[in-house]
Amino acid sequence: MLFQKAKRQALAESLSATTDAVIEGRSPWADARRRFLKNKAAVASLIVLLVIGILIVAGPWVLPHAFDDTDMDAMNFAPTLQGFHLFGTDDLGRDLLVRTLIGGRISFMVGILGTVVSVVIGVSWGAVAGFFGGRIDALMMRFVDVMYALPFMLFAILLMTFFGRNLVLMFVALGAISWLDMARIVRGQTLSLKSKEFVEAAHAIGVPRRHIIFRHIVPNLLGIVVVYATVTIPNVILTESVLSFLGMGVQEPMTSWGVLVDEGQSKMEAMPWLLLIPGFMLSLTLYCANYVGDGLRDALDPKDR
Amino acid sequence: MSEQAILSVRNIKVHFQVDGHGPQWPWTPKKVLKAVDGVSFDLYPGETLGIVGESGCGKSTLSRGILNLIPATEGEIVWMGKDLRKGSESDWHKVRSDIQMIFQDPLASLNPRMTIAQIIAEPLKTHRPGMSAAEVKDRVRKMMRRVGLTEQQINRYPHEFSGGQCQRIGIARALILEPKLVICDEPVSALDVSIQAQIINLLKELQREMNLALIFIAHDLAVVKHISDRILVMYLGREMELAQKKALYDKPSHPYTRALLSAIPIPDPELERNKVIQILTGDLPSPIDPPSGCVFRTRCPLAEPRCAQESIALHRVDDDTQSSCLLV
Numbered sequence: 001m002l003f004q005k006a007k008r009q010a011l012a013e014s015l016s017a018t019t020d021a022v023i024e025g026r027s028p029w030a031d032a033r034r035r036f037l038k039n040k041a042a043v044a045s046l047i048v049l050l051v052i053g054i055l056i057v058a059g060p061w062v063l064p065h066a067f068d069d070t071d072m073d074a075m076n077f078a079p080t081l082q083g084f085h086l087f088g089t090d091d092l093g094r095d096l097l098v099r100t101l102i103g104g105r106i107s108f109m110v111g112i113l114g115t116v117v118s119v120v121i122g123v124s125w126g127a128v129a130g131f132f133g134g135r136i137d138a139l140m141m142r143f144v145d146v147m148y149a150l151p152f153m154l155f156a157i158l159l160m161t162f163f164g165r166n167l168v169l170m171f172v173a174l175g176a177i178s179w180l181d182m183a184r185i186v187r188g189q190t191l192s193l194k195s196k197e198f199v200e201a202a203h204a205i206g207v208p209r210r211h212i213i214f215r216h217i218v219p220n221l222l223g224i225v226v227v228y229a230t231v232t233i234p235n236v237i238l239t240e241s242v243l244s245f246l247g248m249g250v251q252e253p254m255t256s257w258g259v260l261v262d263e264g265q266s267k268m269e270a271m272p273w274l275l276l277i278p279g280f281m282l283s284l285t286l287y288c289a290n291y292v293g294d295g296l297r298d299a300l301d302p303k304d305r
Numbered sequence: 306m307s308e309q310a311i312l313s314v315r316n317i318k319v320h321f322q323v324d325g326h327g328p329q330w331p332w333t334p335k336k337v338l339k340a341v342d343g344v345s346f347d348l349y350p351g352e353t354l355g356i357v358g359e360s361g362c363g364k365s366t367l368s369r370g371i372l373n374l375i376p377a378t379e380g381e382i383v384w385m386g387k388d389l390r391k392g393s394e395s396d397w398h399k400v401r402s403d404i405q406m407i408f409q410d411p412l413a414s415l416n417p418r419m420t421i422a423q424i425i426a427e428p429l430k431t432h433r434p435g436m437s438a439a440e441v442k443d444r445v446r447k448m449m450r451r452v453g454l455t456e457q458q459i460n461r462y463p464h465e466f467s468g469g470q471c472q473r474i475g476i477a478r479a480l481i482l483e484p485k486l487v488i489c490d491e492p493v494s495a496l497d498v499s500i501q502a503q504i505i506n507l508l509k510e511l512q513r514e515m516n517l518a519l520i521f522i523a524h525d526l527a528v529v530k531h532i533s534d535r536i537l538v539m540y541l542g543r544e545m546e547l548a549q550k551k552a553l554y555d556k557p558s559h560p561y562t563r564a565l566l567s568a569i570p571i572p573d574p575e576l577e578r579n580k581v582i583q584i585l586t587g588d589l590p591s592p593i594d595p596p597s598g599c600v601f602r603t604r605c606p607l608a609e610p611r612c613a614q615e616s617i618a619l620h621r622v623d624d625d626t627q628s629s630c631l632l633v
Contacts (some may be wrong), residue, residue: 197414206401219418
């Protein structure tokens with residue numbers, strides 16, 4: 001045994017002599033990134049999303065028109081170079097390109113904010129409920145059920161009628177519903193994670209419960225959370241579109257993709273570009289977000305190692 | 306032994322409420338599954354107690370009961386003269402730096418999203434919050450070298466290691482606080498035989514160096530024989546026999562122990578061919594509805610009518626052996 005010990009240490013030393021540098025571990029995230037980059041559709045979609053993101057942020061600064069400028073000389077223009085209305089104008093002579101980009105800002109903001117709310121509240125709520133189990137779990141999940149049972153449109157309409165239409169309220173309404181699915185999914189995952197041996201090991205070591213939740217359980221949930229978040233983005237954008245379509249979202253002259261599509265569809269026979277262009281941008285974004293989500297799901301699946 | 310026992314387990318019971326067969330109404334009485342039903346033993350510093358028994362006999366539940374991972378229903382767990390079952394949460398927290406655990410599945414017991422350094426350092430961070438980052442790192446490196454891992458592996462993740470290496474990581478994590486007792490729950494049964502020997506020898510080496518007490522749970526009798534000083538044989542949540550290793554293997558007193566031992570293959574064809582294997586008939590009875598009297602009587606080749614009426618706790622047979630068989 002002593003011999004073995006000596007041998008082992010000699011081996012360890014000879015190994016450390018050959019390569020003194022500490023090898024950086026390849027984390028599960030690095031593995032996932034490598035697999036994601038192999039998925040061409042997902043990478044292309046991500047690039048498209050980034051391009052759209054840059055355009056809607058930078059575009060309105062660069063273009064000569066403001067989103068609420070009315071050009072009396074150029075009403076109802078089809079896409080043209082005249083007056084630099086590349087995507088045409090609407091019946092008030094407002095430049096559609098700038099309006100699409102500004103509308104994209106709102107839609108993106110709604111998508112990202114709604115998703116952040118969904119991730120932060122949903123993950124904490126679900127992880128706590130699943131981890132503690134028993135009565136706490138029952139109570140917390142019944143609250144989620146109650147929120148589910150509340151018709152969203154009624155909730156939104158009530159909010160709007162009591163507090164008037166404004167953007168912050170719309171975010172509140174969207175945030176209030178977007179985390180429910182996440183909480184349910186996270187709770188389910190937590191239930192299966194908490195019986196894993198490494199969680200038991202943490203209990204045995206005496207790690208405090210809050211550290212077990214946030215150091216051991218939440219990091220292992222991230223795969224499913226990331227994937228579900230990418231599904232939430234299009235959902236929230238669509239919900240905002242529906243709200244705006246029904247006249248409960250953003251107010252004129254401010255706009256969003258949902259509003260633009262709504263206006264466009266009423267004039268689609270005479271001026272199809274008013275529907276087609278914002279509609280195309282909305283579809284493209286949702287499509288890409290779904291592809292990125294698919295790619296992430298595959299990349300983060302540990303069985304695919 | 307003249308020394309004071311560090312751990313005394315007295316009549317510990319771990320019962321679970323379970324649903325029986327048939328429709329379950331809120332007023333249907335719950336059945337009680339007696340996973341561990343009255344186990345007592347003492348453990349002395351530096352000693353290894355092997356616990357053997359077939360699957361489902363309550364070995365693992367017993368180990369979790371001792372650590373309060375599954376709260377015991379009854380009994381006393383006396384650690385260094387203090388009854389932990391009457392203790393508070395903070396008493397437990399203190400004890401957890403002295404009692405550590407090694408798990409059966411080496412990979413599953415390591416968090417896949419933490420590096421080896423983070424995993425091994427976790428007990429230090431939990432129990433020595435004041436320790437500087439540099440010292441933590443230094444200790445982790447020392448411990449890694451001690452269990453036969455190289456320092457270059459410090460930033461790697463568990464999935465990059467083999468089963469044997471993962472178990473070394475588990476051992477490093479268990480020993481970094483220099484505990485007094487390590488509970489090993491089948492630490493080698495998921496490893497192949499050559500690696501088993503390495504891990505067992507490593508454990509024995511470390512035990513001698515650090516004067517560790519070990520509770521070593523296994524179903525492989527050869528492994529238990531190699532590492533244990535005393536052996537506890539369990540069946541259906543009860544103790545059958547508690548004996549010094551040599552006494553248990555040379556002259557087993559309890560019929561269940563005899564049956565277990567006769568099932569060990571002998572690496573000599575001549576002897577193996579002539580060996581009388583005592584095959585136990587029947588199945589393991591349900592711990593929800595254990596047999597009356599002695600729980601082993603339904604499968605015992607020596608059972609007499611009185612075995613169904615009476616049962617007896619562990620009693621001294623001779624200096625080295627305690628048995629719960631009425632007939633010895």
